[in-house]
Amino acid sequence: MERFVLKGKLLLDGTGRPPIENGVVLIEGNRIVAAGEEKNVIPPANVKVIDCGAQVLIPGLIDCHNHLAMDPTLENWPARLNDSDAEQALRATVHMGIDLKAGVTTARCLGDKNFLDVACKRAVASGQLVGPRLIVATRGIRATHGHGFVGYPFDGPDQIRRAVRENLKAGADFIKLFITGTVRQGREIQSYLSREEISVAVQEAHRANVCVTAHCIGGIGLEECLAAGVEAIEHGYFLSDREIDLLLKAGRWLVLTPSPYFSEERVRTLPLEIADAFRRGREEVAERMSAIIKGGIKFAVGTDGRHGGLAQEIEYLVRLGASEKEALRAATHHAAVVCGLEGIIGTIEPGKMADIVGLMGNPLDDIRNLKKVGTVISRGKLLYSGVNE
Ligand SMILES: [Zn+2]
Numbered sequence: 001m002e003r004f005v006l007k008g009k010l011l012l013d014g015t016g017r018p019p020i021e022n023g024v025v026l027i028e029g030n031r032i033v034a035a036g037e038e039k040n041v042i043p044p045a046n047v048k049v050i051d052c053g054a055q056v057l058i059p060g061l062i063d064c065h066n067h068l069a070m071d072p073t074l075e076n077w078p079a080r081l082n083d084s085d086a087e088q089a090l091r092a093t094v095h096m097g098i099d100l101k102a103g104v105t106t107a108r109c110l111g112d113k114n115f116l117d118v119a120c121k122r123a124v125a126s127g128q129l130v131g132p133r134l135i136v137a138t139r140g141i142r143a144t145h146g147h148g149f150v151g152y153p154f155d156g157p158d159q160i161r162r163a164v165r166e167n168l169k170a171g172a173d174f175i176k177l178f179i180t181g182t183v184r185q186g187r188e189i190q191s192y193l194s195r196e197e198i199s200v201a202v203q204e205a206h207r208a209n210v211c212v213t214a215h216c217i218g219g220i221g222l223e224e225c226l227a228a229g230v231e232a233i234e235h236g237y238f239l240s241d242r243e244i245d246l247l248l249k250a251g252r253w254l255v256l257t258p259s260p261y262f263s264e265e266r267v268r269t270l271p272l273e274i275a276d277a278f279r280r281g282r283e284e285v286a287e288r289m290s291a292i293i294k295g296g297i298k299f300a301v302g303t304d305g306r307h308g309g310l311a312q313e314i315e316y317l318v319r320l321g322a323s324e325k326e327a328l329r330a331a332t333h334h335a336a337v338v339c340g341l342e343g344i345i346g347t348i349e350p351g352k353m354a355d356i357v358g359l360m361g362n363p364l365d366d367i368r369n370l371k372k373v374g375t376v377i378s379r380g381k382l383l384y385s386g387v388n389e
Pocket residue numbers: 065066067110304
């Protein structure tokens with residue numbers, strides 16, 4: 001089994017402990033064996049050393065809301081989610097490389113067409129393709145008249161039950177429901193799935209010990225999801241104060257995805273009418289996200305398919321009022337909990353997977369340092385490095 005010691009100027013292990021100066025991590029195979037101050041970690045004789053010099057070591061990042069084949073830089077990108085399976089598979093392959101290079105060693109996939117995510121997950125796990133570790137929702141489940149570019153329509157409890165069971169059979173790690181749209185239309189936010197349909201989906205998933213998450217920007221659908229036992233809410237762009245309180249009391253997770261509203265680069269590739277709806281909502285969403293961050297809700301963060309952009313999403317969180325530490329946790333420890341993988345990823349601790357990123361500056365001093373990735377180690381393998389070995 002390959003063994004090596006990784007050294008950095010600073011180690012942020014992600015556990016909440018203070019930063020460790022001159023930190024070292026001992027890695028054996030794909031696991032972390034020891035981590036801490038140089039004087040406390042005694043490596044075996046003649047072990048290989050990878051010295052990252054002035055770099056700051058942090059846990060591998062987790063994109064908590066991803067779509068493998070989505071590319072918001074393409075003109076009218078929602079339409080491109082109807083491209084052939086072959087085209088989408090090629091895009092997904094390229095995207096996984098981009099994500100990994102940006103320090104994303106795990107991605108939670110919230111829906112792709114035709115079970116592409118399952119194929120990618122297996123290809124990465126077997127070593128056939130290079131990419132982040134994936135956990136997958138397979139097909140998004142939506143109502144016929146509802147929103148969801150990566151969703152498939154199902155109506156009524158029986159169809160919903162069948163959809164959940166088919167997703168599970170195909171290899172879904174969790175179930176994704178589309179409850180609302182993404183932009184606000186009118187005062188009341190419409191919920192497309194009925195209370196009964198949501199309940200059936202949750203019951204079926206829970207019988208298989210699988211979690212359910214809901215694309216929901218607020219409104220009556222949020223209450224129905226919480227009552228039915230949904231574990232997490234995606235986006236939450238327009239949560240009212242009352243809904244923030246409900247989410248807080250229920251102790252459920254919210255996965256924030258700032259860029260669809262805040263990145264003009266992303267908005268301008270949309271058809272004019274949709275782009276304008278995002279622009280119109282920008283100010284309100286900023287105000288609501290700040291309220292969410294201040295409100296004490298447990299949150300993680302994701303790119304919603306903006307590959308290589310996780311550092312930018314985390315930067316938005318800081319601009320909206322999160323501390324650097326909190327924002328970093330949203331893409332490490334907290335995201336690991338949302339994925340149900342907190343036992344194996346999210347922190348740099350003995351026994352965990354050796355997913356480690358080296359940065360050219362301290363993200364706690366300036367969150368933009370997350371964009372300066374110098375080293376990526378995924379499952380104990382050095383993939384990218386700008387340093388001397
Ligand atoms: Zn999404």
